[in-house]
Amino acid sequence: RIRVRTGSRVPLDARVDSGHAALNQAPITGESLPVDKQAGDLLYAGSIVTDGVVEATVSALASHSTLARVASAIQQAQSQRAPTQRFVDQFARFYTPAVVVFAMAVAIFGPLLFNGTWSDWFYEALVLLVIACPCALVVSTPVTVVSGLAAAAKHGILIKGGVFLESGRLLKAVALDKTGTLTQGKPVLTDANPFGGMPIEQTLLIAASLDDRSTHPVAQALVAGWREKQPDVQLLPVENFGILSGRGVKGSIHGLSWHLGNHRLVEEMGVCSPKLEARLAALENAGKTAIVLFNHAGPMAVFAVADTIRPESVQAVTALEALHVHASMLTGDNPTTARAVADELGIEGARGNLMPQDKQAAIAELKSRYGMVGMVGDGVNDAPALARSDIGFAMGAAGTATALETADVAIMDDDPRKIADFISLSRQTGAVLKQNISLAIGIKAIFLVLALSANATLWMAVFADMGATLLVIFNGLRLINYFSKRVS
Template identity: 55%
Template sequence: MTIRHLHSHAPAHQDAVPAQAAPCCGHDHAAAARKRGGWWPLALAGVLALLAEALHWLGEPSWMQALPAGLAVILGGAGTYKKGWIAIARGNLNINALMSIAVTGAFALGQWPEAAMVMVLFSIAEYIEAASLGRARHAIEHLLKLAPDTVRAQAADGSWHSVPARGVAVGTRLRVAPGERIGLDGRVEAGYSTVDQAPITGESMPVEKREGDLVYAGTVNGMGELEYVALAAFDHTTLARIVDAVSKAQGAKAHTQRFMDRFARVYTPAVCLLALAVAVLPPVFLGGGWQDWIYRALVLLVIACPCALVISTPIAIVSGLTAAARHGVLVKGGVYLEQGRKLAWVALDKTGTLTRGEPRLTDAVELQAGGRAPSLRIAAGLARRSGHPVAQAIGRAWEHEAPEVQAVQATPGGGIEGRIAGRLYLLGSPSWVGARAGVAPSGEAAARLDALQAQGKSVSVLADEGAVLAAFAVADTVRDSSRQAVAELHRLGVRTAMLTGDNAATAAGIAREVGIDAVHAGLLPQDKLDAIVRYGAEGVTGMVGDGINDAPALARADIGFAMAAMGTDTAMETADVALMDDDLRKLPRFIALSRATHAVLVQNIVLALGIKAVFLALTVAGLGTMWMAVFADVGASLLVIGNSLRLLRK
């Protein structure tokens, strides 16, 4: 993707914030509650609800139970109650409407502790889900901090000055010292270095930069000074485009209606119509007494009071969220736990997600027999005198003391040479060693080097003045848990795709090793987002990542999963689920728990409706009484609570 294409889109501004989808039922209330006083009103409501329960079991008078229960309802869910009746008035029979009917029914029956506990549990579930609101704004703030506020720019007279990055014009010559962040997108004009551009492209190893190469704002310069010409203004850099993409992806994310919202839209009007029919039709068409059939209709409404149905969702969701947290999976809302069972595709970043995210020595191949010392020991002595990431990986692989190296000379982009015990050795790329020492591997040795390079590994060779002695391959290695995690996803019927900014050869090698279904390499953040949109057309899609370059895709996916231990703050705050110890095996566990939670929700509804159906039939037959209504309601509630708590053992 060219710079011209990257900057053909509308600019992203520093004060841009993600567009928020319309809040789910209760989200705005929970957010407002936090602003008024944080979590303590809900905690106090929980204590009061438990007090009401204790007074009930101790046999205290009803008015004593009503006082703490009423306060619990006011503190924990007055806003939900108010919105519920507004929803009923407007004909919008959502979960808030169902909740309001449940609490009112419990009040009418004198079940004060039950009314309080239903409201508190519902509000706890809403609070947990609402806790993720505003995180996208924090993710944007972290992204913007990547680019430095000032850069060193060359003035007309050739002098260099520190100037605000926001005011630099396209075409200005800039300079970045070793270890500093690059301020603007540009093209290298002078110097050589390696640049860690994982925040933008996700590449597992620093990339060599020399004259003519592109550099990106927010990436980290390595060992050498670079001079480059700015190709984009501050608000038009690739980093700014990531900020803009995260913002738009948050706004475009599909709003998922919760299971009980969908159920309430059918159940509530159906019950009301049935009660009306019981009250009116028999007296009109069968000649029954109005008083008798109106009483039956009221009993029917009490029996149909949806306390058990309403409580089934929060207690099951809270139990599921708690079970997930026990296994190191933090879910930012019940809606994501409900949706996880539907995942059809899971897209995974490569670097830091499927792999460890750091270069390691994977192969050390002796190409000459009869060496006087282990080749790795000699290579480590040279490598430890170099700042190149590949050399450093070779140096770390030798765990013992390295030999003394004298007359060290480094060639940027080539390799390093020096004398050990008076003998000249060279360590670097095969082409550089061949040009410098006039030696090159041949025959079987050359074939082994070609095989290593075909796997996408960075290959260095060690040579003396007479021959190539050994070859060393460095690559980002696969996590121990990745293969098992992908296999378990496949067993669950979930297909997998790799989205990476790394080169195609490296990506293909990792995909084969892990068992990924589809591979997309050489992607910039916008490309990853586009891939998520395409996969989203085939079903519910998840994205797993750890870096800033993954943030737009994490925001746009139906469920974003962040690798929390080594991941960036931006990835953590943009994602919907955090895998706390970077163990990908937790992902299939999350999906299995989501399916179990949904099964419990369905079981709860079947239990509640089954019990109510029996007593409804008795009521219509004239055998139902108010005490039966109370028994049906309380009994069903206890059953769904016990059933939901089974999730804690998952």
């Protein structure tokens, strides 16, 4: 048996025997708001108790916990990755020895089969060897890739290798986690509506005075919202304060008894009406947590708390669609909240109630449907999907260590718009790579024809080799200022 208090992390998977507590399961399941736990509910290893105390019986060893299964899924997914074969490496592997053999054949068999002296044919072989030297071809790829990596780093995108920069242009779909990626990852007060005859300013002050003594994240969000709206107002003194575990709080203000709590508390106290039920249903269908303030006369106000969408998220989804990359959302939050957020962002495909292994399976399904797929996440629960995807993106500031370690690309300022920026940079890098390879091979081919027709000199060969090398270097370096040019 284990006992877990406020602020503690659940050490092992367990089932609650007694007590009530609110747990932050975002690192494991991705749920945006704390989940209330009571007798019979399952606790996941790695989740954090934000309010309350529970006693529980361990249900799995550390090696078989949810967290351990996540780690195992990451290893399995990473082992499924196929190594990328670089075109230039493969080409140079056969091209260089072939050119050397051909030049030796010219020097040896030229005088024997055609007219001319040994020195003349040896000179032609040298010209041919210098012209065919693959310097420009070999240099064209690393210079371009390093320039792209540097441009991305200056823009706040850290890429763990050139292979991911090159393959990003092939992404056909991107799956995005909701909590902490598309949303802020913390609850805020979104609605404050009067329900009785009392002014909303007064009811909000009463609610904040009651919740100020609670450590529950939803209560803290309401108090923070009150402070923004009424910064110069003092909280009211509360007497007979009490916490109603899993339901809300109660207390007396100026001799009048008040209750502040969730839908369950309203029903238990018998103050729910069809009108109030409709109001609560509307908020809950929008993916929000509804809170009701009431006294003996009935409900006086309805508040709502929710994890708000990042201001950049709509632009991020629009930018992906503009690049013809399908955007979908995967979250451990409930389907109602998932659908509400997806509708606001304009995302058609949204899936909720997903555990880590479910997200991994969803990525596999997207790959079979679209081809190359990217995954964007920030939590431990996203790590298996990040590993299973072709390119994994982690939010650098908000992301967990596991997500950052598993991902291939880190967005350091948590701006989801940079997913589209990365794909755009990858496409431009691919275009420059093609230009450089075409220039290197094209220039070599022209001078090779001149050499074979005995119209090329050694100086021309040196110019062709060094000129082509410098040309591809300067062309590749243009990528360093890719993002600064777009801004200007």
